[in-house]
Amino acid sequence: MTHATVPRPRDSAARKGSVFLSTHPRARLALLLSAPLFWLGLVYIVALVLLLVTAFWTVDSFTGKISQTWTLDNILTVVTGSLYQTVTLRTLGVALLVTLIDVALALPIAFFMAKVATPRMQRILVIAVLTPLWASYLVKAYAWRSVLSQDGILEWLVAPIGGHTPGYGLPATIITLAYLWLPYVILPIYAGLERVPDSLLEASGDLGGKTWSTLRLVVFPLALPAIIAGTIFSFSLSLGDYITVNIVGGANQMLGNLVYTNVGAANNLPLASAIALIPIVIIFGYLFLVRRTGALDNL
Amino acid sequence: MTDSQPAIRLTGLTKEFGSVTAVDHVDLEIAAGEFFSMLGPSGSGKTTVLRLIAGFEQPSGGTIELFGHDVTKRAPFDRDVNTVFQDYALFPHMNVLDNVAYGLRVRGIGRKERNERAMRALAAVKLEQMAARKPSKLSGGQRQRVALARATVVEPKVLLLDEPLGALDLKLREQMQVELKEIQRALGITFIFVTHDQEEALTLSDRIAVFNDGRIEQLGTPAELYERPGSRFVADFVGTSNLLDTERSLALLGRAGEHSVRPEKMTVGAGELAGDGVRNAWGTVVEAIYLGSGIRLVVDLDAGTRVTVLEQNDRHRAHDDERGDRVVVSWHDADVVALAAATDAAA
Numbered sequence: 015m016t017h018a019t020v021p022r023p024r025d026s027a028a029r030k031g032s033v034f035l036s037t038h039p040r041a042r043l044a045l046l047l048s049a050p051l052f053w054l055g056l057v058y059i060v061a062l063v064l065l066l067v068t069a070f071w072t073v074d075s076f077t078g079k080i081s082q083t084w085t086l087d088n089i090l091t092v093v094t095g096s097l098y099q100t101v102t103l104r105t106l107g108v109a110l111l112v113t114l115i116d117v118a119l120a121l122p123i124a125f126f127m128a129k130v131a132t133p134r135m136q137r138i139l140v141i142a143v144l145t146p147l148w149a150s151y152l153v154k155a156y157a158w159r160s161v162l163s164q165d166g167i168l169e170w171l172v173a174p175i176g177g178h179t180p181g182y183g184l185p186a187t188i189i190t191l192a193y194l195w196l197p198y199v200i201l202p203i204y205a206g207l208e209r210v211p212d213s214l215l216e217a218s219g220d221l222g223g224k225t226w227s228t229l230r231l232v233v234f235p236l237a238l239p240a241i242i243a244g245t246i247f248s249f250s251l252s253l254g255d256y257i258t259v260n261i262v263g264g265a266n267q268m269l270g271n272l273v274y275t276n277v278g279a280a281n282n283l284p285l286a287s288a289i290a291l292i293p294i295v296i297i298f299g300y301l302f303l304v305r306r307t308g309a310l311d312n313l
Numbered sequence: 314m315t316d317s318q319p320a321i322r323l324t325g326l327t328k329e330f331g332s333v334t335a336v337d338h339v340d341l342e343i344a345a346g347e348f349f350s351m352l353g354p355s356g357s358g359k360t361t362v363l364r365l366i367a368g369f370e371q372p373s374g375g376t377i378e379l380f381g382h383d384v385t386k387r388a389p390f391d392r393d394v395n396t397v398f399q400d401y402a403l404f405p406h407m408n409v410l411d412n413v414a415y416g417l418r419v420r421g422i423g424r425k426e427r428n429e430r431a432m433r434a435l436a437a438v439k440l441e442q443m444a445a446r447k448p449s450k451l452s453g454g455q456r457q458r459v460a461l462a463r464a465t466v467v468e469p470k471v472l473l474l475d476e477p478l479g480a481l482d483l484k485l486r487e488q489m490q491v492e493l494k495e496i497q498r499a500l501g502i503t504f505i506f507v508t509h510d511q512e513e514a515l516t517l518s519d520r521i522a523v524f525n526d527g528r529i530e531q532l533g534t535p536a537e538l539y540e541r542p543g544s545r546f547v548a549d550f551v552g553t554s555n556l557l558d559t560e561r562s563l564a565l566l567g568r569a570g571e572h573s574v575r576p577e578k579m580t581v582g583a584g585e586l587a588g589d590g591v592r593n594a595w596g597t598v599v600e601a602i603y604l605g606s607g608i609r610l611v612v613d614l615d616a617g618t619r620v621t622v623l624e625q626n627d628r629h630r631a632h633d634d635e636r637g638d639r640v641v642v643s644w645h646d647a648d649v650v651a652l653a654a655a656t657d658a659a660a
Contacts, residue, residue, distance in 0.1 A: 211400065211402065213398050213399075213400055213402035214402050214404060216367075216369050216389070216396070216398070216402065217396070217398060217402035217403075217404075218404075218415070218419075219368075219369075219388065219389040219390050220367060220368075220369075220389050220390070220394075220395055220396045220464075221390075221395065221415050221416035221419065221463065221464075221467060222390045222416050222419050222420050222467060223390060223415070223416075223419040224388075224390055224419070227419040231415070231418070231419070232404060235406045236405070236406055
């Protein structure tokens with residue numbers, strides 16, 4: 015008739031700490047969030063605010079030092095200068111085309127991955143989509159430079175059917191950027207379609223919906239937030255890019271190049287800040303537009 | 314010959330998933346206007362048969378006829394059958410009215426007419442006032458009704474229901490059973506109802522097919538299945554049974570072969586009962602479970618087997634706990650069912 019007794023846990027310091035935390039939810043929250051909030055506040059937000067503030071300063075043309083006198087000159091230059099207008103429109107056009115191409119490519123791939131492929135095939139495809147992200151950005155951009163060159167593999171492939179490589183320029187930039195950002199568009203759309211139950215597609219077919227009706231009335235509306243989430247990636251990443259256009263863009267410049275030359279060669283940090291505000295304003299406008307669709311819940 | 318065509322005729326229907334045979338040469342005819350249930354445990358193939366009829370799966374062999382027309386190779390949207398899904402499968406981005414009108418919309422019917430017809434279908438399930446709501450704002454029972462309205466608005470010849478009441482609580486389920494039966498009578502169309510709940514199948518159906526291992530174990534009316542189960546599996550799955558193997562049958566009944574007796578066909582008393590065909594067996598009560606309307610007694614018979622007896626709670630109990638009581642279990646020979654050997658039960 016002896017009972018094996020379960021020993022009570024000993025009163026250690028760790029136990030006391032646990033007891034304190036489990037009875038004080040606010041202390042728990044503070045401990046959890048103080049480090050990331052510090053990072054977000056100081057390193058991220060303050061840097062962004064400094065950028066904004068710098069845009070309203072000016073550079074002493076004699077000494078090259080930043081003078082902290084408030085002026086709207088940089089903003090006015092960026093808004094009215096024809097160079098900045100042209101480059102802004104070009105950058106916007108490139109970003110839009112890249113996004114369009116990526117969505118057109120990602121939709122069928124993501125649909126196949128989420129709704130058609132066997133689980134095994136699905137895993138293989140996810141890996142295939144993710145693998146390019148492991149390679150360096152520069153290596154991929156230079157690979158495209160080689161592919162697109164006058165004696166490159168593309169020319170060799172399409173020459174027999176009378177085609178030619180586009181060479182270096184904006185088309186090459188768009189192709190390369192579309193390649194670079196494609197995984198970022200496929201993955202959210204794939205995740206979004208995965209969450210659409212198969213029974214909804216079956217129900218549509220069962221009620222008489224042919225393939226096109228089902229895609230238009232059921233799949234597309236349900237995938238739209240995920241598609242928009244994907245476009246936010248490709249659009250914003252394209253807006254800020256300046257390396258790809260340097261490597262395959264020929265003489266073309268994008269906003270990033272203007273920022274780069276003003277920080278470096280021209281030593282005009284306030285003007286560079288003002289230019290950098292353009293993509294930020296565009297992205298904020300875009301985010302404001304898509305916020306209503308619920309796409310931001312999908313990021 | 315057109316008027317005597319069955320609504321559904323399955324001939325040698327087979328479905329294999331890899332090395333697993335989910336449906337194994339099923340032959341079945343379902344009459345027009347019938348409330349037909351496919352009953353079985355999970356993995357018995359009943360849902361696969363339903364999905365084959367709907368067209369969501371392609372059979373590995375055999376044919377499916379709908380009112381005499383072979384629809385085996387037709388796409389789901391090309392068949393005059395509609396499905397009420399287990400998870401209802403309502404479109405979350407559309408309101409209730411658009412959900413119900415969907416089948417009319419994809420058939421190219423104009424907005425005004427399809428909305429009128431959808432409203433009528435919603436009225437039939439008493440949900441007109443919910444037309445503008447999103448499905449996520451409805452209760453389980455309401456979603457169930459919307460799914461029903463959506464599937465019936467396109468006037469199918471056969472309605473397939475895949476465990477439609479499985480997600481509802483008991484009270485609501487009983488209420489929906491009554492409504493389903495009423496709707497089926499009002500529409501006059503064939504209902505094929507898949508369930509693993511034998512009580513539900515017995516309550517609702519004109520006929521039931523009991524599925525086991527991809528085959529139909531027994532086909533019959535609820536009373537036939539319950540009173541005359543053809544095999545050990547059916548006796549055990551439909552209701553509860555006291556199963557007696559050959560040895561016990563010889564000892565208790567003086568007959569060879571497997572037999573079964575329903576618990577409610579047996580009574581427990583202090584003394585032996587007399588009469589033609591009445592059999593008595595002494596035993597000891599080992600468990601007494603109070604059920605409210607009845608008492609379930611588990612009795613160890615002296616003959617060496619354990620039986621369950623269901624007593625109506627219609628008389629005064631001498632004491633609350635019958636455990637340990639010496640009792641006589643009595644039953645009538647006519648209530649003993651001889652079971653066929655399980656292997657050739659499908660015939």
